[in-house]
Amino acid sequence: MTNPTSATTSQPARAGRREWTALGVLMLPLLLVSMDVSVLYFAIPSISADLEPSGTQQLWIFDIYGFVLAGLLMTMGSLGDRIGRRRLLLIGAAAFGTASLVAAYADSAETLIAARAVLGIGGATLMPSTMALVRTMFTDPAQRTKAIGLWSGVMTGGIALGSVMSGVLVEHFWWGSVFLVNLPAMVLLLLVGPFLLPESKNPAPGRFDLLSVPLSMAAVLPVIYGLKEIAAEGWNVRHVVAVTVGLLFAVFFFQRQRTAASPLISPALFRGHGFTPAVALNLVSAFGLMGSAYFTTQYLQSVLDKSALEAALWSLLPSVPIGLAAPVSAGLVQRGVPRGHVVAGGFTVAASGYLMLSLTGTDAMWLLLAACGVLASGIVAVMSQLADLALSTAPVEKAGAASSLMETGTEFGGALSMAALGSIGTAVYRSDMPGSAPEPARETLGGALAVARQMPGRTGEALATAAREAFTHGMQTAAVVGAVLLLAAAALAALGLRGIQVREQTPEPEPEQAAKPAAV
Numbered sequence: 001m002t003n004p005t006s007a008t009t010s011q012p013a014r015a016g017r018r019e020w021t022a023l024g025v026l027m028l029p030l031l032l033v034s035m036d037v038s039v040l041y042f043a044i045p046s047i048s049a050d051l052e053p054s055g056t057q058q059l060w061i062f063d064i065y066g067f068v069l070a071g072l073l074m075t076m077g078s079l080g081d082r083i084g085r086r087r088l089l090l091i092g093a094a095a096f097g098t099a100s101l102v103a104a105y106a107d108s109a110e111t112l113i114a115a116r117a118v119l120g121i122g123g124a125t126l127m128p129s130t131m132a133l134v135r136t137m138f139t140d141p142a143q144r145t146k147a148i149g150l151w152s153g154v155m156t157g158g159i160a161l162g163s164v165m166s167g168v169l170v171e172h173f174w175w176g177s178v179f180l181v182n183l184p185a186m187v188l189l190l191l192v193g194p195f196l197l198p199e200s201k202n203p204a205p206g207r208f209d210l211l212s213v214p215l216s217m218a219a220v221l222p223v224i225y226g227l228k229e230i231a232a233e234g235w236n237v238r239h240v241v242a243v244t245v246g247l248l249f250a251v252f253f254f255q256r257q258r259t260a261a262s263p264l265i266s267p268a269l270f271r272g273h274g275f276t277p278a279v280a281l282n283l284v285s286a287f288g289l290m291g292s293a294y295f296t297t298q299y300l301q302s303v304l305d306k307s308a309l310e311a312a313l314w315s316l317l318p319s320v321p322i323g324l325a326a327p328v329s330a331g332l333v334q335r336g337v338p339r340g341h342v343v344a345g346g347f348t349v350a351a352s353g354y355l356m357l358s359l360t361g362t363d364a365m366w367l368l369l370a371a372c373g374v375l376a377s378g379i380v381a382v383m384s385q386l387a388d389l390a391l392s393t394a395p396v397e398k399a400g401a402a403s404s405l406m407e408t409g410t411e412f413g414g415a416l417s418m419a420a421l422g423s424i425g426t427a428v429y430r431s432d433m434p435g436s437a438p439e440p441a442r443e444t445l446g447g448a449l450a451v452a453r454q455m456p457g458r459t460g461e462a463l464a465t466a467a468r469e470a471f472t473h474g475m476q477t478a479a480v481v482g483a484v485l486l487l488a489a490a491a492l493a494a495l496g497l498r499g500i501q502v503r504e505q506t507p508e509p510e511p512e513q514a515a516k517p518a519a520v
Contacts, residue, residue, distance in 0.1 A: 021196060022196040023137070026130045026134070033122075034154070034158030046175040047112070057110075060113050064113055064116045065116045067221055068123075069123045069411075070220050071216070073124050073127065073407050073408045074401070074405065075124070076124045077400040077405070078264045078400060080128060080201070081399070085136070085201065089126060090190060092121075092129065093122070096182060099116075100180065103115035104176035104180045115179075127407050128407060131151060131406075132400040132402075144392065145385075151384075152326050153380055156379075212256055213264070218246070219246055220246065222249070223243050223412065224411060225242055225246075226246065226419075230422075274390075275393045275394055277496040281386055282386045285350075285382045286411075286412075286417070287413040287420075288347075288486050290413065291421040291422075291478065292371075292482070294421060296357075298471070299471070300314055300365070302471070303472060317373070321373045328381065330388075340494050340497030340498050345381075345490075346382035347489045349381070350375045350379045351483040351490065352378075353375025354480070354483035355479070357371040357375070358476045358479040362469055391403065427474070428470070428473055428478075429467075433448070437466070445467050445468070
């Protein structure tokens with residue numbers, strides 16, 4: 001009686017059946033957006049035979065989606081905060097569905113490239129909008145932790161599922177079917193989204209800073225491009241220049257955010273207790289996850305000689321324990337285990353996965369799959385907790401911008417990992433290959449196997465064996481480096497997240513702000 005306001009405001013409203021049903025609807029587009037990163041793995045040969053793209057066009061068919069997605073994440077996150085996350089989500093769903101239909105029936109490489117670019121735009125609207133809506137629908141910290149854990153698990157699992165679904169669909173239908181599977185989920189979202197999902201936005205966003213949009217893209221795209229090309233082709237002046245140019249634009253972008261009246265990414269976000277370490281550690285976790293994928297996919301296909309579809313099916317096996325990682329980490333936090341300890345534990349588990357990978361020989365598929373499962377489980381546990389921390393410490397009116405920063409960091413971490421660990425693996429491979437081997441064989445494992453197939457009998461077998469051993473040694477070395485990095489991240493998490501309690505970070509007025517649109 002003496003303090004009635006504290007009794008009403010200290011207990012956030014708990015989500016009911018409506019919110020959990022809405023979360024299930026949100027998971028469908030999220031799954032498809034993450035699948036589209038890898039959905040062309042098995043469709044490219046059929047597309048090449050049908051549309052006859054040039055080598056450059058084929059690269060753009062594959063890469064344009066990821067480039068546009070990464071370049072527009074920050075813009076779309078901020079735009080959702082201004083015009084409404086539900087509105088942006090539905091606009092993105094319509095664009096994603098329409099582009100999927102166009103891509104499925106594309107009659108030229110140019111049409112398919114354009115459709116994939118629009119898919120990237122749609123994906124950039126869907127990803128931060130779904131996470132921001134989770135933030136506003138689940139105001140109870142314990143429920144929000146569970147919901148974000150599900151979000152993280154679906155996001156990670158979709159990348160693995162995309163390649164498998166691609167192989168199955170192309171084997172039984174035509175290549176356009178990999179795009180048509182997007183339509184039912186997008187139609188469902190457009191039909192039920194307006195009724196199930198609450199609208200939420202920043203009540204006083206200010207003017208949209210148009211100059212920040214090209215600056216953000218100029219900062220992100222050259223760095224992502226340069227890092228990916230370094231991973232694929234090795235160190236090259238052109239690629240280093242691209243990364244350097246992107247970093248220079250990043251300096252201009254952040255300077256603009258400090259001086260603009262209504263910045264795209266408010267510097268106030270980084271003043272939230274725990275937000276900055278969450279963004280930084282999330283980048284490291286993406287580094288750990290994508291670095292292993294760079295090697296394991298090649299190991300399954302080129303070292304163990306599995307077909308592409310067989311390799312994709314086997315790669316699903318490590319995804320099984322991923323579904324348990326986020327709920328377990330959420331349960332630990334709810335039982336009072338400090339979040340910093342849970343994140344540090346997740347990094348330590350992931351590092352042990354890398355150490356298992358460093359013991360993998362040239363004929364150790366089960367050890368490789370177990371290592372991948374352990375590593376991915378640790379990373380998903382980390383990512384779910386860091387996403388919850390970042391969104392909980394950010395003001396609810398800036399949830400879209402906060403989500404986009406986390407996801408942009410994931411893109412950077414993945415690209416940086418493939419460039420760094422890939423370069424280490426390549427350097428070891430080239431060092432181990434005999435000097436007498438033909439030049440293409442000394443460059444890549446794929447090149448060595450192609451040359452070996454043209455050599456007679458035991459000579460070709462000896463070259464293939466040497467190349468597989470050299471690649472495996474490179475993977476082992478890169479895995480040790482990855483383990484050391486993740487152990488360092490574990491120590492930083494234990495120190496940097498010490499004393500942070502998410503339950504105390506939720507601003508008092510936010511539940512009411514989130515609830516008002518839901519009642520309309």
